[in-house]
Structure formats: C-alpha cells, structure tokens
Amino acid sequence: MKFAVTPYTIKSIPKFVEAGVDIFIMGNEAYANRLVHSYSNLELEEASKLIASLEKELYISMNIMMHNKDIDDIKQFLGFVKTLDISGIIFGEVGVYQVAKEMAMEDLLIYHPETLNTNLYDPIFWDHLGIKGVTISKEITLEEMKIICKDSPLEMSMIGHGHLNMFHSRRPLIENFFKYNRSEYEDLINNRNLRIVEEIRNEAYPIFQDLHGTHIFRDKALESFQEIQSIRETLDVFIIDGIFKDDEYLLKVVSEYQAILNQKEQTLAEEISKKYQEDHDSGFLYKKTVYDKY
Template identity: 30%
Template sequence: MKKPELLVTPQSVEHVKALLEAGADAFVIGEQKFGLRLAGDFTVAQVEEATALIHAAGKKVYVAVNAIFHNDRLDALDVYLQEMQRIGVDALVFGDPAVVVAVRELGVTIPLHWSPETIATNWFQVNYWGERGSKRSVLARELSLDEVVEIKENTEYEIEAQVHGMTCMFQSKRSLLGNYFLYRDEAMEIENRKENKNMFLHDKERKNKYPIYEDLNGTHIFSPNDMCVIDELTELFEAGIDSFKIDSVLQTFDYAVTVTNLYRQAIDAYYEQGEDAYEEIKDGLLEQIEAIQPELRPLDTGFIFKETVY
C-alpha cells in the first residue's frame, strides 16, 4: 500500500528548508495575485529557489493558481504559467477553468490539481475534471469521512484531503467587512491585531473568535477551531487517500514544523510498522499538538465526523 503524500504550506524559502527536515513530501506555494489563502507570498524568483531546494530533496512543489480570475488578470496569468513551465514545478492547483484553457493554448505541460474549495463534493466532478486533464482533486473541507471514502472508491484520480489546520467558512472579494454585519441586532466586533497582522470577528454569544485573512483576493473568514485528525487517520489510510494536507495559514513557523513532524511519525508508523504501531502512538501525538496549540484555536475534527448543515 502506497503511503499518502504529506503536503504542507510553507511561509517562506527558509520555512521550506525546515519543513523538508520535518518530513514533508510536497509543498503548495505561490503568489497572492494568482493563489488563494497562501501561508506565504512567493515571488517567481522565490518559487524558483524553493523548487530547486524541494527537487534536490526528491520532493514535489505545487503552485497555486486557484484565484477567481477577472479579465484584467488573464494576461498576467499567461506570463505566470509560462514562468512555472520554465521553472518545472510539479503541478498547478486551479479552480477556474480559465487555467485549463490557458494551459492548453500555451502548450504548458504541468499536471493540474482541481481545487474549487467548497464545491468538490462528489466523484462525478472528480471524474469530469480528471477527463479534462486534472490529475488530482482537492476535496471540500465540509465532507464527512464516509463521503471522502466514497469519492475515493469511485474514481481513478488522486484525492487530496485536509487533515490539519484552519478551514475557510466565507470569502468575499471585498477587502473590508466592518459594515457587513451591521444588519445584526448585535453587530460583531472586528479586532485589528496589528502586532500579529491578523484580525478576528468576535461572536460574544458563542464565545468564538473567527480569524480573518485578507489578501489581494479579498477577505477570508475561518472557523474558530483548528482541524486535527492525527489520531483518526486509520480509515483515511485504508481508503488510500493520496495526499494529506496540513494548512499552516496564520500559524507560526515553529508550529507548522512541529505538526508536520508529528504527522510524519503517524504516517511512517502505520506504513512501516503496521496499524498497531500507529494505534500505540496516536494519542501521544495528539497530546503533543494540544500542548502547542494556541489558546484561541481549540482543536476539533472538522466535518469528518459530523454532518454539514446548510
């Protein structure tokens, strides 16, 4: 049985080096102009530098071009895709069909990974995009474990699922949301934490804080908890999920490195020593994550074991 890829989202070239040492197999990087919710903003030169490091270690680099493209960005997209072809990255992560068209017209041969955020919810979609050149589909974070497994059972294409980190609940092309909640009887407050360069929406009734991430693509609001399934990986292993993603957006440098190493231990224990070995260490791995988890970001298992209510 093939090991799942351990996919991470580095913040910088230096972070790439540390995550390689921690055991990462693949990296999602890119530039805010073309990719959504990136942990770090990589220029073309930095993508080239990171790619050289990653390939020297025998690992893979995927570049995010999953922004929502308007007409005024298409020419720049063409140039960017040609640069990625020159550099020789291993895949392009896309959501907009404009990327598929551009790749074909430009003769770009980089494999595609379909990542449409919340709408990758069934195997018909996975197979549809697979038949149109997408080697992999990145599933919606709102799916249950049963749904993830069912999709994998009904497709021949690669499946990527998130196992750790924040999950996005809302995106707006607008850069400010202060007036958005004024319709509420109790408007949420926006706290601008300049030192940490992020913001939170405060929901006093539920005692939750929702992180806000802003980039050139607008405003993104995340869930109040961090997803963590390091002690619940067995069924994902058995299903043959191809890639486990750790999203380190808004996390610290060291936190991402530590979590990556702990998931590396979990994967290696299962595939090199067997299920019993994983079962013996999984609770201890979870405890180590709980020990470094920010107080404002309690852990949960996302939607893996609960139904999404729309």
C-alpha cells in the same frame, strides 16, 4: 500517501524534507488566495531548484477567483511556472483551466475550489478534462471522503490539518467598515491577527482583507491525528496548511503525523490529538451538515 505543507520560508524546506514532507505548496499573492507567504518569481525559482535537488515536489498555488483583468497576468505567470521544475498547479476557478489548456499545461492542474468537489462523480468529470488531481471539499465527512477517493482516476487530496477557510468575499469589508466609522484602517489591511466574534457564539473567527477581498476562517484548526492511519489507505496527498501558524508549528505537526504512521499505535494518535484539543477539532470529518431541512 504524500504529505504536503505550505512553508513560510525556503530555508525550512530541508528540515521539512527530513521530517517527511513530500510536496511544497507555494505561490505569489497576485495569483493565489490565502497563502502563508507570497514568494517572488526569483524565490520560486530558488525553491523549485532546492526542492528538485531534494527529490521532492513543488505545487504552485494559483487559486484566485480570476476576473478578466487577471487573464493576461495569469498567462504570463503560467509561462514562468512552465520554466520551473514543478509537479502541480492548484487552481480554484475554471477559467484558469481554460488558460492552462491553451498553454498545454492542464495535465499539471489540481482543482481545489474549496467547496465544490462534493461527490464521487467530480473526479470522473475532471479526469475527462485531463487534469492531474482534485482536492475534496472541506465540508465532506471522512466516510464520504473515502468513498470519493476509492477508485478515483485522479490524484486525490484533502486539507487534513489547518485552519479551513469558510468565506471569501470580493468586497473590502474591513476597509468599508472603518471608512463608515471614519476611522483609520490602513494598518488593518493584511493584518492576520484580526478575529470576529458573533453575539451568541463564543468563537473567534480569523478574518483578513487582502488584494482579493475578505477571507474568514474556522475558529479552530482541523487536526486528523486519530484518522491519519485510515486516511492513508485511500488518500494520495494529505495537506497541512500552516496559515496563522509558523514553520515551527508545521514541522512539529508533520513529525507527529509521521510518528503515528511509523509506530502504527492508535494510542499515540489519541495522546497527540488530546494535546491539540484546546484550539483544534475534527472539522467536518464526523459532522454531517444538514441537507434541505430547516
């Protein structure tokens, strides 16, 4: 199993490699949603060379909900990406597959639509279309995940750590609310310090508006310290998403996962997990959502 992270800076990459990271997920905000940092083409070129020199891998995130107006830009950016030393392209909308296929790049694609890869047939379907990998939906339990990964023909990944996105609207919801109230809003666009709290739930959900619309996240970040040993047996790529955190946090988390895997001590996993309990939880790893019943 490989570790993937979303670095905030290029200069941190060597430190991540030392800590045991194998894959770096980076992108440009014009073509990707919910990045920790938007990298220019020049920066991506630099990162690509650095990562290759360290014998590690770069995945480019291109998970926007593509609209017609984006198609030409996506083609152009894929043309640029083709010149880089990369190992994967993460996409979330099937139109991007069509564009990549036209450019004979489908074998680099990893399908990560957030919610749609929910059963063991999904990797089989995508294998027939010649892509590289599939990221399992975040509302899938640990047991389901293991079944889906077992015997999968594709590279299987999951977000194992970090704030999970739970909502994406094309609507500018922050802007519209303040326009309705005739208040200033410009400073609130791209502000990642915003939270919404529902009337009867004591949970603060991160929310932000960017050029692709409005995004809302779970209040607590997911952690899988106690599960990492068993996850390793079936999963190919364990993604640690650093959104709303920083490189320091990411480095610490990677080191702790590595320590658990190296020492193979479940008690250490429990100790580390306990340290994170205040603002982390196990997401849907053990929580089966209700089907057809209300």
